[in-house]
Amino acid sequence: MCLEHLTRTWLPPTRPLLIECESDSAAGRQWMMMSLEHLTCGWLRQLLIVLLKLCLAFAGPLRSLNGTECAAKGPASYILVFTGHWSPQAFPKQYPLFRPPAQWSKLIAVSHNRHFRLWEEGATASTGVQIFAELGLTVELMKEAKDARKGRAVGAMYRTAGIPNGIGHSSTELLMQPRSSLLSLMVKMIPSPDWFVGVDSINLCEGNQWKQEVTIDLRPYDAGTDSGFTFSSPNFPSSPQENITKITSQMPNHPANSFYYPRLKELPPMASLRITRQSGSPDRQTSMSNHILPNSISPQRFSVTPLDCxxxxxxxxxxxxxxxxxxxxxxxxxxxxxxxxxxxxxxxxxxxxxxxxxxxxxxxx
CATH class of the missing domain: 2.20.100 (TSP-1 type 1 repeat)
Incomplete structure (x- = not known):
């Protein structure tokens, strides 16, 4: 539809223009008479087309953190298995034996796109992350994820039961969608001031294919909200609040730190993740949330950590x-x-x- 009424409103009265065109006929050159009003109307039509294309481009599918869009044609079902390796052989210094003994909190996992971060190394912990890292409570963290889901930044949320020992397994089924192909999760170490293990925004989609299996070794992080050095440190809030940082064998560089092992280049993995895609249609598979798979898990062997007197x-x-x-x-x-x-x-x-x-x-x- 031509917007002649707009051009009459916005533009001054028009006058005829002569435009020279070259035809394909044997007659050769032809002369055409066209009004500026019709020319302006054509330009407006082209402008609207360009604006429409820009709007569609910005409203298109969201891109993941590495700048590539997940082009998979449908969802994918995965089994996530979390395995704790927190043993007195691997981490002998101040190993918690009682009140409470070494154990893991509930696992909380979120599928999302690039517009959401459950947590991020080098950034300040949110209120939900702080409460979870200090107390192991998931209510506020789940509320933050639900609020983000209203804006379509979060796809689904998952929780597993806690593990009552430092060594053990928990698992859950994940249903990943192309529009939310990133996965983040957290598990709190109990006891600890504000320490946890987790992953931030791993992409289970590569191009137009879902990955078949992903395995990750997990090491501890400090949420930056409590200043305790040891597993059993009393509550001592950090003021001002610090950023989330990775705990290493020499950082924090203090002998009182429970993870201070100056002879080690890096800490052994405290836990590991194995995310395996299930075959067949996700719609026809039986839910296996919090289902332990003892026969399919082979225990990992890590070298023991020497502890000096x-x-x-x-x-x-x-x-x-x-x-x-x-x-x-x-x-x-x-x-x-x-x-x-x-x-x-x-x-x-x-x-x-x-x-x-x-x-x-x-x-x-």
């Missing part, structure tokens, strides 16, 4: 016992802070003696 500083020298001139001795002691494990450096001597000096003599009665 740690001792206190020496006490002050005691008074000299015995003759002040010759034969008298004085003593000092220290005690064990951390016993060695897994062929770590043994403890040194805990008592030392030296010859008396005259000003510290004490005559025996």
């Amino acid at each position: 740690e001792v206190s500083l020496w006490s002050s020298w005691g008074l000299c016992l015995g003759p002040c001139s010759r034969g008298g001795v004085r003593h000092r002691t220290r005690y064990i802070l951390l016993r060695p494990a897994n062929a770590g450096t043994p403890c040194p001597e805990l008592e030392e003696q030296a010859e008396c000096v005259p000003h510290s003599c004490m005559k025996l009665q």
Whole structure:
């Protein structure tokens, strides 16, 4: 439809134009008379077409983090298996044995697109992430995901039961859609100030194909909301709040840190993920949420972590016992802070003696 009424409103009165055109006929050149009104109407039509194309481009399918769009034709069903490897052999320092013993919280997973982040290394933790990392409560974190789902940034949310030991399995079924092919998840370490393991925005779609299997080793993160150094540290809020950071064998660089293993280049994996695509139609498969698959899981073997003995500083020298001139001795002691494990450096001597000096003599009665 020509928008002549718009051109009459917006443009001044028109006058005829002569436009020279070259025809395909044997007659050769032809002259045409066209009004500026009709020419303007054609330009407006082209402008509307361009604007329509731009609108469709911006309203098109969302692109994933790596800049490629998931072009899979349909959904894909996966089984996600979380395996904890938090053992006293791999992590002997201050390993929690009671009140409470080492264990894992519920797993919370979210499928989403590039407009949502459950958590992000180097960024500040949201309120939901803070509550989950400190207390293991999922209500606020799930609320944040539900709010994002209203804007179509989140596809689905999943939870699994917790694991009562440091070593164990939990699993759930995932139904991934092309419009939300990214997956993020978190699991809190219990006990800990605000430590967790997880993944941020892994893409299960590659081009027009869903990936068949993804395996990932997981290492601990600090949510930056609590300043505790050890598994059993009391609640001590970080002020100001810090960013989410990865915990390494030397960061935080403090001997009191439960993950401080200066002899290691990197920490062993605390847990691992295996995400396996199921064959067949997702609509006809039986739900396997929170179903443990013991026969299909082969336990991973990691080398044990050597733990060196740690001792206190020496006490002050005691008074000299015995003759002040010759034969008298004085003593000092220290005690064990951390016993060695897994062929770590043994403890040194805990008592030392030296010859008396005259000003510290004490005559025996």
